[in-house]
């Protein structure tokens with residue numbers, strides 16, 4: 031016969047403390063050995079149970095169990111053995127008490143352990159926001175731990191029905207959850223679901239629910255138990271992590287820089303699009319494969335060395351290397367990571383080519399003979415950012431000194447304002463500039479700088495820099511100035527030359543016409559200068575001419591001009607004369623006196639005089655050359671007057687001049703056409719009748735005028751300075767007496783000729799004694 035005992039434990043005891051479910055009823059099974067003797071049937075209503083005994087057990091720490099035994103009334107009714115049962119019940123109750131006390135002792139031992147575990151569970155529950163539950167399938171009730179109640183914002187002792195518990199989840203999940211419970215209940219299928227919960231206070235949280243079946247000793251499923259964990263934060267974190275991961279992947283994929291990762295076995299673990307493109311390999315062919323096997327040609331190159339160094343030394347390696355396979359230059363950044371190596375790289379071939387070109391350019395700019403300056407247009411006051419070696423040489427400033435300065439450091443007192451303004455305007459208008467500007471070196475010495483400035487624009491057309499090219503043209507300028515000077519000045523004396531004085535006369539004529547004053551043009555010719563050259567040499571002659579020019583300069587008024595025409599001929603222009611001739615004469619006389627003073631040159635004391643011809647201009651359209659010609663004629667008159675004097679040109683002189691000119695021309699033709707003849711005239715000794723000699727007389731056989739005596743032309747011929755007879759071979763002294771002369775009895779004779787000597791007015795005589 032079986033004896034049934036129902037014990038109901040009111041847990042204000044250890045169990046209550048352990049589970050913190052006040053009012054919880056626990057069912058004890060009375061066991062004999064390992065076999066359960068009694069199992070409480072939860073579907074049995076309490077009204078059907080009859081309490082048959084009660085015992086309170088107080089534990090050492092003050093807790094106590096109140097054990098109440100019940101008996102099924104129906105069972106009692108069915109068995110009708112109430113008294114016996116009461117007795118047996120009492121016995122069993124005593125047995126139960128004995129067992130319970132044994133249990134209590136066991137529990138006492140475990141109590142500490144349990145308290146310990148309980149604390150740990152609580153910590154886990156609190157920190158992991160996790161709580162336990164079970165579903166009492168017999169009673170169809172969900173039993174929630176305190177944590178589960180807290181998760182649902184419900185009081186700690188809240189115990190919902192299964193339906194009430196499910197109602198916390200969204201409607202669309204209900205079926206799924208019921209299905210999970212059913213499957214677990216019937217087949218023991220565990221479940222793991224992630225669902226949102228609307229808590230008692232209306233909060234939305236996400237929970238993970240794990241559930242599994244609990245079987246009794248018969249293997250029947252009697253409970254579903256599990257845990258509920260608030261994973262709201264986890265989910266948010268997970269979402270955030272996944273969002274970040276997506277963003278990172280997208281970024282890496284859209285990067286124009288190639289990126290790849292290698293694991294600790296040198297296997298590709300990631301490649302972005304650009305890496306795929308640059309390596310010319312499909313991602314799928316590389317991922318999981320060892321880099322050295324995929325690209326054997328890389329072995330032994332700098333790529334391998336640097337990658338290995340990065341990993342071994344745990345430091346980033348940055349380098350540029352040429353890939354012979356890809357025929358491109360790469361800039362590579364290799365970073366060691368926990369997993370292996372992260373590498374990002376880009377094709378820098380274009381930059382490399384540009385750099386090479388730039389280097390060539392830089393070298394050519396550097397070696398240019400012109401100075402080159404680059405200034406930064408984006409900075410205030412255009413600071414210099416580059417100068418080449420030629421600039422340093424030209425200006426004496428070193429790079430270190432000049433970088434950061436403005437180029438106006440080269441300017442100084444003599445720098446023209448107009449040049450500076452032109453530069454300033456050009457810069458502000460972003461135009462090309464070309465100026466020649468006076469600059470100063472570091473040591474203060476000046477130089478002429480032919481400067482070109484050009485704006486440099488970026489792709490958008492904005493001026494970012496200016497480039498200046500400097501050229502030192504000082505010597506060129508000086509040479510040009512020298513040329514200009516030579517074109518207008520006499521090299522020996524430094525006086526103006528013919529071209530220059532003609533301009534001066536022209537301007538002076540205009541001024542005289544306007545001012546109604548006289549202008550005198552003087553030609554001064556030194557008397558007998560040629561013998562000085564011939565006897566003392568040209569150097570002394572030149573020194574005399576220099577001294578004459580200095581003396582003339584000393585005699586001039588500030589408004590007068592002086593020029594040398596070559597040889598010993600000087601031109602003086604005396605403007606601004608009120609009285610004409612008289613005033614002019616007053617100016618000439620001291621000049622002649624000064625010229626006549628002795629010259630002490632090269633240990634020689636020399637005396638010179640000058641003849642001056644004067645042409646006066648008093649208005650009208652006389653050409654400078656005409657004035658000079660008139661002065662020239664007047665000068666010859668002065669010479670004829672006996673030298674060391676002056677003569678004014680007059681109109682009657684003009685006639686003489688015309689005659690003079692025509693004889694001069696005719697003389698020229700006579701020479702060419704051989705119109706000169708030599709006539710020998712014997713000189714006879716009167717008393718004896720002997721012929722003493724011959725006089726050779728030059729005759730001009732003029733085609734129209736017949737024989738002309740030398741008196742007609744000798745002066746003019748002399749003034750031209752040409753040696754007519756010798757030039758034409760006329761003047762040939764007889765080499766020996768002719769047969770005729772001998773036959774004429776001229777054994778002793780002298781021969782005299784009157785001829786045209788080179789430049790002397792004196793007749794040269796030639797005598798030969800005749801026996």
Ligand code: FNR
Nearest residue numbers: 403405436437438440441450453454496497498500
């Ligand atoms: C200059 N400037 C300049 N001036 C000068 O006297 N000698 C030089 O060699 C140069 N070189 C030069 C190169 C470049 C690229 C620039 C942009 C300019 C001109 C100088 O720096 C300044 O601009 C002018 O003097 C006008 O400005 P300020 O001084 O009137 O303010």
